[in-house]
Amino acid sequence: MRRLPPLHALRAFEAAARHLSFKAAAAELHVTPAAISHQIKALESELGVKLFRRLTREIRLTEEGHALAPSLRDGFDRLAAAVERVTQSPGRAVLTLSTLTTVAMSWLVPRLPRFQALHPEIDVRVSTAQKIIDFTREEFDGALRHGVGPWPGLARHKLFDDRLTPLASPAIARRLKRPADVAGFPLLDTEPFPEWPIWLAAAGLEKLAVTRGPSFDSTRICLEAAANGIGIALSDPILAADQIASGRLAQPFDICVSTGKAYWFVYPQPFAGRAKIIAFRDWLSAEASAIVTPRASPRGSTGAGRAAAAARRSAREVRGPARGGGSGG
Numbered sequence: 001m002r003r004l005p006p007l008h009a010l011r012a013f014e015a016a017a018r019h020l021s022f023k024a025a026a027a028e029l030h031v032t033p034a035a036i037s038h039q040i041k042a043l044e045s046e047l048g049v050k051l052f053r054r055l056t057r058e059i060r061l062t063e064e065g066h067a068l069a070p071s072l073r074d075g076f077d078r079l080a081a082a083v084e085r086v087t088q089s090p091g092r093a094v095l096t097l098s099t100l101t102t103v104a105m106s107w108l109v110p111r112l113p114r115f116q117a118l119h120p121e122i123d124v125r126v127s128t129a130q131k132i133i134d135f136t137r138e139e140f141d142g143a144l145r146h147g148v149g150p151w152p153g154l155a156r157h158k159l160f161d162d163r164l165t166p167l168a169s170p171a172i173a174r175r176l177k178r179p180a181d182v183a184g185f186p187l188l189d190t191e192p193f194p195e196w197p198i199w200l201a202a203a204g205l206e207k208l209a210v211t212r213g214p215s216f217d218s219t220r221i222c223l224e225a226a227a228n229g230i231g232i233a234l235s236d237p238i239l240a241a242d243q244i245a246s247g248r249l250a251q252p253f254d255i256c257v258s259t260g261k262a263y264w265f266v267y268p269q270p271f272a273g274r275a276k277i278i279a280f281r282d283w284l285s286a287e288a289s290a291i292v293t294p295r296a297s298p299r300g301s302t303g304a305g306r307a308a309a310a311a312r313r314s315a316r317e318v319r320g321p322a323r324g325g326g327s328g329g
Contacts, residue, residue, distance in 0.1 A: 006047050010072055012039040013051060017061055017069040059327055078139055093276045094123045099144035101128040102220040103263065106239040108144065115283050122276050130217060135268045140228075142267035142277060154266040158237060159288040162261040164199050165251055167223065167240055168232045173250035179203040186213025186231030188222050195234045195259075202257040206271065223249065238291060 004010075004122035004226070016036055026033040044051050049063035052092035061069065099108060104126055112124060133140055135154070149156050168176065172185055187196050187210050200206055213231035216222040223240050227248040235257070243249040265284050271277050 005043050006039075009039040009043040009046075011076070011235050012036045013043055013065075014057070014069065014072040014076060016040060016052070016111070017065060018073065020059055022059065034122060037241065064094060074129070087161070092121055092123060093144070094125060095280055096125045096127070096140050096277045098129055098141055100130070100136075100146060101109045101218045102223075102239055103130050103144050103146070105220050106242065107263075110315060112285050114287075117278065118283065119276075119279050122279060124280075140284045141271060141274075142280065145264050145266050146261060147264070148261050149264060149266075151266055153269060154270055155269050156264045156266045157285060159265060159284060160236075162259045162263065163236050163256040164234045164259060165256045166199065166253060167233050167235055167237070167244070167251055168226055168231045169247045170247060170250045171229060172232065173252040176252040179253055179255065180205055182232055183208050183210050186211050186215045187229040188225055188233045189215040189290075190219050190222050190234075191215050191217050199234055199255070199257050203255050217260055226263055255273050265326055 012029065012031075012035075013027060016022055017026050019028070022033045022036045022040075026036045029036070034207070040051060046063075049064040050062050051068065053060045053062055073118065108126065112126075115122075115124065127140070132145070133143060143157070145151070145156075146162065166176070166182060168185070175184070176182065181206075189196055189282065190211070196204075200208060200210070214225065216225065219233075219235055219239060222233045223235055223243060227243055237244060237251055240249055265281060267277055267281075307329050
């Protein structure tokens, strides 16, 4: 195994990569900018690659720097979590969770104050990642996952099914009179599993000529792009509830396609008897049971107009094929 570079040099690089500034990294680590620059030059020399492009007024990561920074950041976060586990105050528990960015921002984080009010003795630590974590190698108590499972060695509890429906800015949604009208706008997608073919097939539009828009590695970013009028996104309306409620996004059609996947709370089976797992599992189940799927009028009608539109609607859920592969924890 290759000898690791000095820890202080790795720490200096991680801080500089996060801030894209030697000065800000120096302030964080309580050293001088010259010391940061010296440590990074020594690290580059030892690794045999350039980690930064040094421009006149700024620094930018090279391709090698981009490859190294996320893993280092994750490693330092896990080191900090491990230290905290063995130094936490008596009587308090730390619950470390992994989840997707969209699930964290759109569903979990807005609800966390209710869990903390019920269980002030449990400190929740949330980490977001696109990859599926390995509980045998990483210091996590549980994860919120998207997929079908089962995951060997893990207990799983379903929170809610995954469904897809088009979501767009109100200005675009007002121009979508029928499903085929989506062809007039860029269709935004998420990687690595493009989802528009699923919805188009359910709407009977498999042969529709469409315009492909940008793709993103996060549904949350894709929804933000849609809210800014870049195109039309696909998502479970539950995960866009805040943007629908604020009027930044609208749901133009009632066609919601079930993907065959779901969102789950998972944890290693030996952890099942831990008090913090039981408390969080029971709370998650209660929160999931209370979900009310958001509805939004795409035409901007209000009051009685919305009620009349709802009365005329025959909301239909169409089951589509399950997407391959499971999303990260």
